[in-house]
Amino acid sequence: MTQNGLLDLAGGIVRKAMARGASGAECTIDEGDEFTAEVRLREIESLKEAGSRGVGLRILMGKRTGSSYTSDLSGEGLERLVRSAFEIAEISTEDPHAGLPEADELGSISGDLRLYSPGIENLDPARGIELAKRAEAAAFDADPRISNSDGASFESGTGRHVFANSRGFAGEYRTSSCSLSASPVARDGDSMERDYWFTMARDPGGLQAAEEVGRTAAGRALRRLHPVKVETQKAPVVFEPRTARSLLESVFDAVHGMSVYRQESFLAGKLGEKVADERVTVTDDATIPGGFGSSPFDDEGVPSRRTPVVERGVLKSYLLNTYAARKLGMQTTGNASRGLTGNAGIGHGNFFLEAGVQTPGRIIAGISNGFFVTGLLGFGVNIVTGDYSRGATGLWIRGGELAFAVSEVTIAGNLRDMLLNVEAVGDDLEFQGSLAAPTLKIGGMTVGGK
Amino acid sequence: MRFADSIFAGRFGISTRDLDRYLAAALEHGGDYADLYFEYLLTSSIGIDESIVKNAAQGVSMGVGVRVIAGERTGYAYSDDLSPGKILKAARVAAHIASGPGKTDKFDLREGLRHDLYPVPTAPTETALAERVELVKRADRAARAYDPRVFQVQAAYADNLRHVLVATSDGVLTVDRQPLARLSVHALARRNGETPQQGHAGGGGRVDLGFFLEDKPPEHFAREAAREAIAMLDAADAPAGETTVVLGPGWPGILLHEAVGHGLEADFNRKGVSAFTGRAGQKVASELCTVIDDGTIPSRRGSLNVDDEGHPTARNVLIENGILRGYLQDKLSSTLMGAAPTGNGRRESYAHIPMPRMTNTFMLAGGSDPEEIVRSVPKGLYCANFGGGQVDITNGNFVFSASESYLIEGGRITRPVRNASLIGNGPEALKFVSMVGNDLKLDEGIGMCGKAGQSVPVGLGIPTVKIDRMTVGGTA
Numbered sequence: 001m002t003q004n005g006l007l008d009l010a011g012g013i014v015r016k017a018m019a020r021g022a023s024g025a026e027c028t029i030d031e032g033d034e035f036t037a038e039v040r041l042r043e044i045e046s047l048k049e050a051g052s053r054g055v056g057l058r059i060l061m062g063k064r065t066g067s068s069y070t071s072d073l074s075g076e077g078l079e080r081l082v083r084s085a086f087e088i089a090e091i092s093t094e095d096p097h098a099g100l101p102e103a104d105e106l107g108s109i110s111g112d113l114r115l116y117s118p119g120i121e122n123l124d125p126a127r128g129i130e131l132a133k134r135a136e137a138a139a140f141d142a143d144p145r146i147s148n149s150d151g152a153s154f155e156s157g158t159g160r161h162v163f164a165n166s167r168g169f170a171g172e173y174r175t176s177s178c179s180l181s182a183s184p185v186a187r188d189g190d191s192m193e194r195d196y197w198f199t200m201a202r203d204p205g206g207l208q209a210a211e212e213v214g215r216t217a218a219g220r221a222l223r224r225l226h227p228v229k230v231e232t233q234k235a236p237v238v239f240e241p242r243t244a245r246s247l248l249e250s251v252f253d254a255v256h257g258m259s260v261y262r263q264e265s266f267l268a269g270k271l272g273e274k275v276a277d278e279r280v281t282v283t284d285d286a287t288i289p290g291g292f293g294s295s296p297f298d299d300e301g302v303p304s305r306r307t308p309v310v311e312r313g314v315l316k317s318y319l320l321n322t323y324a325a326r327k328l329g330m331q332t333t334g335n336a337s338r339g340l341t342g343n344a345g346i347g348h349g350n351f352f353l354e355a356g357v358q359t360p361g362r363i364i365a366g367i368s369n370g371f372f373v374t375g376l377l378g379f380g381v382n383i384v385t386g387d388y389s390r391g392a393t394g395l396w397i398r399g400g401e402l403a404f405a406v407s408e409v410t411i412a413g414n415l416r417d418m419l420l421n422v423e424a425v426g427d428d429l430e431f432q433g434s435l436a437a438p439t440l441k442i443g444g445m446t447v448g449g450k
Numbered sequence: 451m452r453f454a455d456s457i458f459a460g461r462f463g464i465s466t467r468d469l470d471r472y473l474a475a476a477l478e479h480g481g482d483y484a485d486l487y488f489e490y491l492l493t494s495s496i497g498i499d500e501s502i503v504k505n506a507a508q509g510v511s512m513g514v515g516v517r518v519i520a521g522e523r524t525g526y527a528y529s530d531d532l533s534p535g536k537i538l539k540a541a542r543v544a545a546h547i548a549s550g551p552g553k554t555d556k557f558d559l560r561e562g563l564r565h566d567l568y569p570v571p572t573a574p575t576e577t578a579l580a581e582r583v584e585l586v587k588r589a590d591r592a593a594r595a596y597d598p599r600v601f602q603v604q605a606a607y608a609d610n611l612r613h614v615l616v617a618t619s620d621g622v623l624t625v626d627r628q629p630l631a632r633l634s635v636h637a638l639a640r641r642n643g644e645t646p647q648q649g650h651a652g653g654g655g656r657v658d659l660g661f662f663l664e665d666k667p668p669e670h671f672a673r674e675a676a677r678e679a680i681a682m683l684d685a686a687d688a689p690a691g692e693t694t695v696v697l698g699p700g701w702p703g704i705l706l707h708e709a710v711g712h713g714l715e716a717d718f719n720r721k722g723v724s725a726f727t728g729r730a731g732q733k734v735a736s737e738l739c740t741v742i743d744d745g746t747i748p749s750r751r752g753s754l755n756v757d758d759e760g761h762p763t764a765r766n767v768l769i770e771n772g773i774l775r776g777y778l779q780d781k782l783s784s785t786l787m788g789a790a791p792t793g794n795g796r797r798e799s800y801a802h803i804p805m806p807r808m809t810n811t812f813m814l815a816g817g818s819d820p821e822e823i824v825r826s827v828p829k830g831l832y833c834a835n836f837g838g839g840q841v842d843i844t845n846g847n848f849v850f851s852a853s854e855s856y857l858i859e860g861g862r863i864t865r866p867v868r869n870a871s872l873i874g875n876g877p878e879a880l881k882f883v884s885m886v887g888n889d890l891k892l893d894e895g896i897g898m899c900g901k902a903g904q905s906v907p908v909g910l911g912i913p914t915v916k917i918d919r920m921t922v923g924g925t926a
Binding site (some may be wrong): 040043046049054056092094098191192193194266268343379407410411 | 506587838871
């Protein structure tokens with residue numbers, strides 16, 4: 001079953017911890033290889049290639065926990081790993097909710113999730129370099145105003161994730177990914193603007209054509225040229241899929257079980273209530289074959305699943321790991337996520353807002369005066385209060401058409417109101433990564449400008 | 451510290467002959483330059499939540515990165531295994547960037563100059579865990595004791611000790627031992643059934659544990675976080691649109707980091723993609739503004755004895771009386787631009803290629819009394835604290851988000867307002883600085899700067915500053 005002995009190593013580390021007196025233990029091993037080619041002005045700028053692995057251990061001493069990690073896999077390194085976790089458990093406090101998932105909660109979904117494509121491993125670096133060169137060249141060829149470039153890059157990687165615990169769980173899976181991106185710079189007179197486009201897939205065959213990536217990036221940079229700063233006003237805001245994604249990230253942060261039990265989310269205590277317009281349905285699904293948010297089991301060894309989060313505007317579920325579930329008197333939703341170190345946190349699977357029926361063109365055509373947001377800047381989202389205030393760039397909508405470029409303005413509101421004021425959902429849902437949203441129109445936001 | 455006394459020579463048995471051999475392998479196909487960056491990093495973190503120490507960890511990571519530069523090209527490979535075979539393999543992978551005859555196998559490695567900015571005999575990471583866990587417990591108690599409306603407190607203490615060895619084909623050999631520690635506190639307060647508000651505070655530096663026991667005890671940060679959360683309970687909607695902004699001293703120096711710092715990193719300027727490209731010698735700020743990046747301030751979070759390419763850090767003037775003076779350089783950009791290195795080549799770890807990065811970035815004090823600055827504003831916004839910021843270096847637009855701000859009405863600070871982002875344009879925003887206070891303050895030591903996927907610790911600072919015009923992203 002195990003191909004390179006890491007599963008046995010993880011099991012051995014768990015047994016070592018138990019033999020030393022732990023009442024529970026879990027061990028994570030991550031191994032990966034990465035390759036990056038960066039190209040600029042049609043020449044190679046950098047090549048990077050490497051592999052690494054690391055081990056994380058978490059032990060329980062009754063209701064106390066201790067965690068440690070190491071990239072030193074020598075005998076001495078692993079001895080230190082175990083010792084370190086016990087030292088940490090010594091100084092931690094008893095926590096009545098600490099523990100591993102129950103034995104009957106552990107498991108793995110069956111079937112091939114298509115997370116790994118062997119094509120990546122045999123990939124000739126020259127092909128990645130070539131793709132990046134073609135993407136950048138297509139951007140330059142798109143328009144003479146594309147006069148410079150911040151480069152184009154191709155990245156690929158493979159990973160192996162291994163997890164074992166003292167309740168008998170042992171599992172591993174492999175992943176692969178590759179991506180291609182281009183960042184052209186458009187210049188016209190005094191105006192200089194940069195934008196980017198990217199594509200990612202489990203296998204190079206799944207990537208968008210390099211020329212399409214370059215042309216799309218060029219088009220995005222060009223349409224930003226000669227922006228104006230508009231007057232401060234209330235206006236509907238349309239988020240294109242790339243910026244709508246960031247709103248969905250905020251929804252994830254707000255249904256994050258740790259934030260919910262600490263009451264530091266504006267959605268805490270709202271289960272079963274209407275929190276969004278009925279056009280809004282948000283789902284977390286870690287079982288989609290090939291998805292970047294898919295996995296057979298979560299980082300505590302609980303099978304992955306599909307969880308409706310918001311259904312037609314009603315909050316149906318938070319996303320939970322074992323700890324948050326116990327704090328809230330609920331069941332884990334299989335969303336445990338962790339690096340090598342520390343307790344499990346919470347992550348999402350493929351987290352998406354379901355597509356609506358209108359084309360983006362129809363949505364824009366229905367707006368006499370509004371803001372089409374193509375870029376966001378800054379971190380002005382407060383999940384505790386829902387206060388939202390970010391820098392934005394994009395295009396102004398006048399009489400149902402995209403009229404002129406806008407930048408150096410802010411958009412502001414409160415996420416509570418913004419979710420309720422979703423006035424249109426586009427039909428253009430597409431995954432690039434594990435989080436996706438279609439075009440969204442939100443009414444009544446404040447645009448801060450002159 | 452000398453190479454011979456380092457963990458790399460001691461525990462890992464690495465000799466200068468080995469380093470010569472690895473550098474020779476890196477240059478076996480030619481190239482202009484190669485370097486090795488060895489890292490041995492010990493980390494610890496202790497978190498308290500609901501008065502329970504429930505998330506603590508310690509760990510070790512180590513590895514070596516090998517870089518080869520050939521013209522404008524960089525080849526990079528790394529290994530987390532420090533055995534000679536694995537290091538040679540990484541060197542040979544990096545070597546593929548060049549294509550020509552091999553270079554010399556003797557590099558005349560000599561230990562170069564370095565500062566001694568953090569003479570800490572016992573790093574926090576080397577002290578007893580039992581001593582460090584008290585810091586988060588004390589912070590938790592103090593934040594809760596501040597006000598009964600405080601109902602959630604999280605405190606996190608984290609430290610690390612980074613051992614570094616840099617060897618370059620230019621003959622630089624340097625070792626450093628870099629301690630770093632920080633304590634941060636997050637408090638939530640609530641009045642009756644209303645929406646909670648949050649407050650943040652934290653600090654630290656390249657210090658020993660005494661910093662948290664004497665200079666800045668946990669109670670200092672805890673009270674500050676609780677105070678901010680309580681203050682925000684009365685927050686009104688923030689204004690929207692252009693207004694006069696007064697930045698308080700310290701962390702609001704993030705304005706400089708976003709508005710000018712990133713835009714002056716040499717890589718962006720060498721490539722011509724920064725809004726500041728070609729503006730050296732031009733006026734980019736009011737003459738009241740002198741902005742410095744200084745990696746040599748003792749014990750500061752952003753300071754380093756040598757940068758991550760083995761060059762001593764320096765005090766670099768970025769803007770002098772409003773005139774753009776210089777860029778922040780790393781090895782690659784300074785070579786290609788024919789400029790002197792400035793000691794700003796930094797990287798997140800051995801797995802990352804160095805880039806020009808900031809260290810501690812601040813504005814020099816001016817002559818105005820801070821109270822007089824506020825009194826001079828009939829209507830505006832006073833920003834006491836910020837969260838993070840971000841910049842688009844190409845068009846120069848930057849954003850930074852106020853976490854604690856107040857209205858100024860009739861020359862007086864009146865009521866608090868909700869979180870709002872401020873937006874401006876780098877080469878333009880500082881031209882509207884009309885008063886600079888005499889109260890320069892550096893931040894307390896909590897900043898993290900991200901660029902191209904790499905995070906490094908940095909410092910910030912600013913005196914009280916009045917900016918006549920800036921766009922505020924509120925709703926009122």
